[in-house]
Amino acid sequence: MAMAYLAWRLARRSCPSSLQVTSFPVVQLHMNRTAMRASQKDFENSMNQVKLLKKDPGNEVKLKLYALYKQATEGPCNMPKPGVFDLINKAKWDAWNALGSLPKMYHEIMRALKAASKDDSIITVLTGNGDYYSSGNDLTNFTDIPPGGVEEKAKNNAVLLREFVGCFIDFPKPLIAVVNGPAVGISVTLLGLFDAVYASDRATFHTPFSHLGQSPEGCSSYTFPKIMSPAKATEMLIFGKKLTAGEACAQGLVTEVFPDSTFQKEVWTRLKAFAKLPPNALRISKEVIRKREREKLHAVNAEECNVLQGRWLSDECTNAVVNFLSRKSKL
Numbered sequence: 001m002a003m004a005y006l007a008w009r010l011a012r013r014s015c016p017s018s019l020q021v022t023s024f025p026v027v028q029l030h031m032n033r034t035a036m037r038a039s040q041k042d043f044e045n046s047m048n049q050v051k052l053l054k055k056d057p058g059n060e061v062k063l064k065l066y067a068l069y070k071q072a073t074e075g076p077c078n079m080p081k082p083g084v085f086d087l088i089n090k091a092k093w094d095a096w097n098a099l100g101s102l103p104k105m106y107h108e109i110m111r112a113l114k115a116a117s118k119d120d121s122i123i124t125v126l127t128g129n130g131d132y133y134s135s136g137n138d139l140t141n142f143t144d145i146p147p148g149g150v151e152e153k154a155k156n157n158a159v160l161l162r163e164f165v166g167c168f169i170d171f172p173k174p175l176i177a178v179v180n181g182p183a184v185g186i187s188v189t190l191l192g193l194f195d196a197v198y199a200s201d202r203a204t205f206h207t208p209f210s211h212l213g214q215s216p217e218g219c220s221s222y223t224f225p226k227i228m229s230p231a232k233a234t235e236m237l238i239f240g241k242k243l244t245a246g247e248a249c250a251q252g253l254v255t256e257v258f259p260d261s262t263f264q265k266e267v268w269t270r271l272k273a274f275a276k277l278p279p280n281a282l283r284i285s286k287e288v289i290r291k292r293e294r295e296k297l298h299a300v301n302a303e304e305c306n307v308l309q310g311r312w313l314s315d316e317c318t319n320a321v322v323n324f325l326s327r328k329s330k331l
């Protein structure tokens with residue numbers, strides 16, 4: 001397979017198409033048993049690492065590892081609660097259940113990127129499925145608060161988001177976005193970490209973070225000012241200006257815009273040609289470019305996630321999400 005292809009699906013609740021309500025894009029490819037076996041293997045490797053530690057890290061760390069593995073491979077806790085006298089399984093159940101519904105879709109995208117980074121694909125393409133590229137984070141994520149409480153959920157989601165964005169920072173092969181329609185939130189901010197962004201002329205780019213009481217993520221607080229100037233980045237990230245594909249291209253966020261009528265044909269012809277290029281040269285050239293920024297990008301990502309963790313707990317964010325979900329105000 002010369003090209004790994006992942007499709008983001010719009011998080012919508014009443015869409016006429018086959019789309020499900022998803023917290024984030026649905027991976028259409030790569031979610032095969034291999035990927036699951038990889039995470040099983042990864043988990044066993046990390047457990048073996050834990051066993052090699054000179055000092056036992058303690059039950060809390062081991063329970064956390066167990067919970068994150070179950071969450072990544074099975075999603076939210078789906079087991080019946082063990083009885084009070086079944087102490088070990090009860091502790092494991094509590095640890096897993098405390099993660100609440102960390103959005104599984106983020107895990108699926110991470111697993112797919114990790115698999116694509118190791119398989120024989122030469123370039124990786126992310127695109128939307130249907131009329132939209134992505135509606136960003138599913139805002140219903142804010143509604144189900146697990147037993148560990150809202151602070152615990154915010155902390156866990158900040159860890160998840162940092163790991164998720166980190167996958168894009170560290171992805172070793174050419175990563176290309178094919179933006180087939182409206183793109184919102186994190187699906188836009190991550191574009192600053194892609195190697196090329198091709199857009200249909202019907203695509204729009206919207207980062208309504210202030211409207212949502214939130215703050216920029218995906219390293220956009222660093223990449224957007226670099227790409228488009230601080231003032232243009234402010235208009236998008238702080239004031240929530242929605243860009244057309246043409247405007248996004250003029251500002252450097254989009255590499256090239258195509259008429260929607262010929263978009264798919266033109267772009268995939270080009271991508272297939274890219275996929276015939278010598279893979280090592282592609283990978284090594286990307287590394288030469290990315291390595292200068294990698295450390296900075298990880299530092300920016302860590303700071304953005306830390307700030308967002310606080311934002312998610314703010315009244316501004318809570319009110320904005322409630323308003324959105326009760327449809328009191330369109331963004």
Ligand SMILES: CCCCCCCCCCCCC/C=C/C(=O)SCCNC(=O)CCNC(=O)[C@H](O)C(C)(C)COP(=O)(O)OP(=O)(O)OC[C@H]1O[C@@H](n2cnc3c(N)ncnc32)[C@H](O)[C@@H]1OP(=O)(O)O
Binds near residue numbers: 134135142153
């Ligand atoms: C408290 C603890 C913390 C928890 C935190 C959890 C976070 C998880 C970790 C990762 C976080 C990463 C940070 C990411 C941030 C973002 O991405 S912010 C941006 C979020 N997205 C939006 O704000 C998109 C808002 N939606 C739109 O702009 C439009 O809907 C659209 C996508 C452009 C489509 O417009 P249109 O065609 O007009 O359709 P609509 O009628 O507006 O929508 C159709 C239905 O779909 C529902 N919907 C749309 N987007 C979302 C969404 N993002 N989340 C949930 N639901 C969405 C919309 O409500 C409609 O539903 P119905 O009213 O039921 O039909």
